[in-house]
Amino acid sequence: AQKVTQAQTEISVVEKEDVTLDCVYETRDTTYYLFWYKQPPSGELVFLIRRNSFDEQNEISGRYSWNFQKSTSSFNFTITASQVVDSAVYFCALSRASGTYKYIFGTGTRLKVLA
Amino acid sequence: GAGVSQSPSNKVTEKGKDVELRCDPISGHTALYWYRQRLGQGLEFLIYFQGNSAPDKSGLPSDRFSAERTGESVSTLTIQRTQQEDSAVYLCASSLRGMKNIQYFGAGTRLSVL
Numbered sequence: 210a211q212k213v214t215q216a217q218t219e220i221s222v223v224e225k226e227d228v229t230l231d232c233v234y235e236t237r238d239t240t241y242y243l244f245w246y247k248q249p250p251s252g253e254l255v256f257l258i259r260r261n262s263f264d265e266q267n268e269i270s271g272r273y274s275w276n277f278q279k280s281t282s283s284f285n286f287t288i289t290a291s292q293v294v295d296s297a298v299y300f301c302a303l304s305r306a307s308g309t310y311k312y313i314f315g316t317g318t319r320l321k322v323l324a
Numbered sequence: 325g326a327g328v329s330q331s332p333s334n335k336v337t338e339k340g341k342d343v344e345l346r347c348d349p350i351s352g353h354t355a356l357y358w359y360r361q362r363l364g365q366g367l368e369f370l371i372y373f374q375g376n377s378a379p380d381k382s383g384l385p386s387d388r389f390s391a392e393r394t395g396e397s398v399s400t401l402t403i404q405r406t407q408q409e410d411s412a413v414y415l416c417a418s419s420l421r422g423m424k425n426i427q428y429f430g431a432g433t434r435l436s437v438l
Binding site: 213215242244246251252253254255256259300302304308309310311312313314315316317 | 327355357359364365366367368369372374379380383413415417419421425426427428429430431432434
């Protein structure tokens with residue numbers, strides 16, 4: 210069975226602090242995809258990144274970076290120099306690399322960035 | 325359209341009534357998904373459409389839930405005889421099948437059953 214765990218329910222940081230959101234997943238598949246989405250108060254999930262299980266290179270996009278470690282089944286997300294606009298709920302998700310590609314979501318981490 | 329559109333954005337209904345939720349996917353997206361998000365929880369998969377057929381309905385919680393899709397476009401999720409536990413945000417997503425399976429989400433319909 211597939212499962213995604215986001216153990217951090219809520220995190221509060223002060224603006225300009227760095228923050229890491231944890232994601233641990235379980236799957237028996239050798240090929241799969243991992244995702245991060247941002248859900249601002251408007252409710253619409255915004256795609257941030259997709260990672261293929263064969264690609265363990267870390268990725269950086271501006272203030273965002275992602276650390277994929279297959280050995281520990283983790284796909285963590287770091288925001289550097291956080292800003293108030295980063296306040297949102299962040300979801301990690303897993304999908305198989307075949308079939309319906311439906312997502313298995315974690316329960317989300319609510320990030321509050323205080324000015 | 326530019327993005328996935330869902331209507332209504334909010335729906336309040338009385339227990340026992342039927343409701344219909346609508347999703348307009350991104351034009352050309354052949355795959356369409358419905359998810360449910362209960363308060364404080366992650367999203368649960370409900371149903372997947374490829375074109376107009378639904379090869380995976382495994383997430384529908386009961387036979388009170390059904391969905392259809394017409395013209396490889398609009399989809400409707402119907403909940404019959406609503407119960408209070410159906411209160412949730414229902415999100416729709418679409419994707420280009422085979423195109424890295426990135427799903428693009430609508431803003432959801434917040435359903436409240438009184």
